[in-house]
Amino acid sequence: MKYIVLALLFVASFAYADNSLTPTNVFDGVKETVPGENPFNLRQGGETIALATVIPGLPYTDAGTTSGYVDNYNEVCPYTATGGRDVVYKFTPTVNMQITIDLCDSYYDTKVYVYRNAHTPGSPWACNDDACSGPNYPYAYLSYLECVQVYAGDTYYIVVDGYSSVDYGSYVLKVTPCVPCETPCPTGGIAEGEPTCYPGYQDPFNGGCNSTPNVFSTVQCPSNPVVYCGESGNWLDYYYYRDTDWYEIVIPGPDPKFVTATVEAEFGVLMFLIAAGPEPTPCTGYSILTNATANKCVPLSLSWNFNPGKYWIWVGPSSFYAGIPCSGPMNRYTLEIDGYCDVTATENSSWGNVKTLFR
Numbered sequence: 230m231k232y233i234v235l236a237l238l239f240v241a242s243f244a245y246a247d248n249s250l251t252p253t254n255v256f257d258g259v260k261e262t263v264p265g266e267n268p269f270n271l272r273q274g275g276e277t278i279a280l281a282t283v284i285p286g287l288p289y290t291d292a293g294t295t296s297g298y299v300d301n302y303n304e305v306c307p308y309t310a311t312g313g314r315d316v317v318y319k320f321t322p323t324v325n326m327q328i329t330i331d332l333c334d335s336y337y338d339t340k341v342y343v344y345r346n347a348h349t350p351g352s353p354w355a356c357n358d359d360a361c362s363g364p365n366y367p368y369a370y371l372s373y374l375e376c377v378q379v380y381a382g383d384t385y386y387i388v389v390d391g392y393s394s395v396d397y398g399s400y401v402l403k404v405t406p407c408v409p410c411e412t413p414c415p416t417g418g419i420a421e422g423e424p425t426c427y428p429g430y431q432d433p434f435n436g437g438c439n440s441t442p443n444v445f446s447t448v449q450c451p452s453n454p455v456v457y458c459g460e461s462g463n464w465l466d467y468y469y470y471r472d473t474d475w476y477e478i479v480i481p482g483p484d485p486k487f488v489t490a491t492v493e494a495e496f497g498v499l500m501f502l503i504a505a506g507p508e509p510t511p512c513t514g515y516s517i518l519t520n521a522t523a524n525k526c527v528p529l530s531l532s533w534n535f536n537p538g539k540y541w542i543w544v545g546p547s548s549f550y551a552g553i554p555c556s557g558p559m560n561r562y563t564l565e566i567d568g569y570c571d572v573t574a575t576e577n578s579s580w581g582n583v584k585t586l587f588r
């Protein structure tokens with residue numbers, strides 16, 4: 230009984246410490262560590278580089294487990310925890326190309342890295358710990374490497390690993406030819422206008438309740454829907470940070486408004502709809518209405534029937550360390566807000582009057 234109570238306390242403390250699904254811009258240093266267990270009975274990576282499973286061609290998908298395997302390798306990407314159990318694949322391209330390595334359908338906190346031709350500890354060819362979440366694991370701690378350059382005739386060893394010694398289980402590995410993810414600004418899109426982030430950046434532009442003083446991007450209404458073209462990023466400044474963008478909307482009343490916000494990003498993205506707290510300090514006592522994450526180049530929509538009042542649409546990286554560069558490419562997003570801006574020609578025209586005007 231004592232052990233059960235201790236186990237519950239342990240789980241609760243980790244759940245409390247995790248802040249990936251809070252609107253904060255700085256990582257608290259503690260990650261969720263919930264190992265996934267959902268065994269597959271398909272093919273499987275090999276135990277070591279010498280025993281690596283051959284990837285005969287692309288696209289390639291395989292599912293397996295690191296349960297029952299041992300810890301042979303590790304790389305810092307950038308987390309330094311050790312002990313993750315690992316399995317290995319190998320791929321020998323016949324032409325120079327770029328490949329994408331995707332573990333986003335896996336069931337535990339994965340890590341992935343690539344060695345070129347030989348085990349080169351400390352110098353992987355490519356490396357990622359946290360870049361995406363997925364249908365089988367809700368935290369943005371899954372691994373993804375986009376457009377890794379590989380050369381004809383070389384052999385690339387792909388190591389499927391875990392964040393730490395307790396992070397192992399079922400994975401889904403996809404290796405595909407690179408298709409770059411891009412979200413260019415559409416015609417009529419409004420530039421977010423935020424300065425480019427950098428280590429030590431304080432976000433005096435639209436960091437919302439994370440900034441001192443609090444500061445927001447007020448949503449303008451040239452049209453409905455209105456589209457904003459934003460940029461984001463991660464940086465390391467002793468702690469891991471992410472750029473958070475808070476877009477403010479105000480529902481004047483008396484009627485509620487049904488608003489849909491759709492974000493599509495060149496990185497794993499997180500969006501919140503947040504109700505401001507009472508004036509004059511709306512950052513005190515705000516409440517999160519809903520939130521969701523999406524992988525790069527996958528549209529994410531959240532809708533809400535907003536009662537009169539002040540609200541924030543929060544857009545940012547789903548991970549504090551996804552390695553999103555502060556300056557492009559790979560750091561852009563589009564945010565479409567539909568149903569907020571009135572389409573009436575003048576303030577006093579009802580929709581019926583407008584329709585008459587255009588008949």
Ligand SMILES: [Ca+2]
Nearest residue numbers: 300302313315
């Ligand atoms: Ca390992």
Ligand SMILES: [Ca+2]
Nearest residue numbers: 338339358370
């Ligand atoms: Ca990870």
Ligand SMILES: [Ca+2]
Nearest residue numbers: 423460461474
């Ligand atoms: Ca931004």
Ligand SMILES: [Ca+2]
Nearest residue numbers: 435436473474
């Ligand atoms: Ca910002």
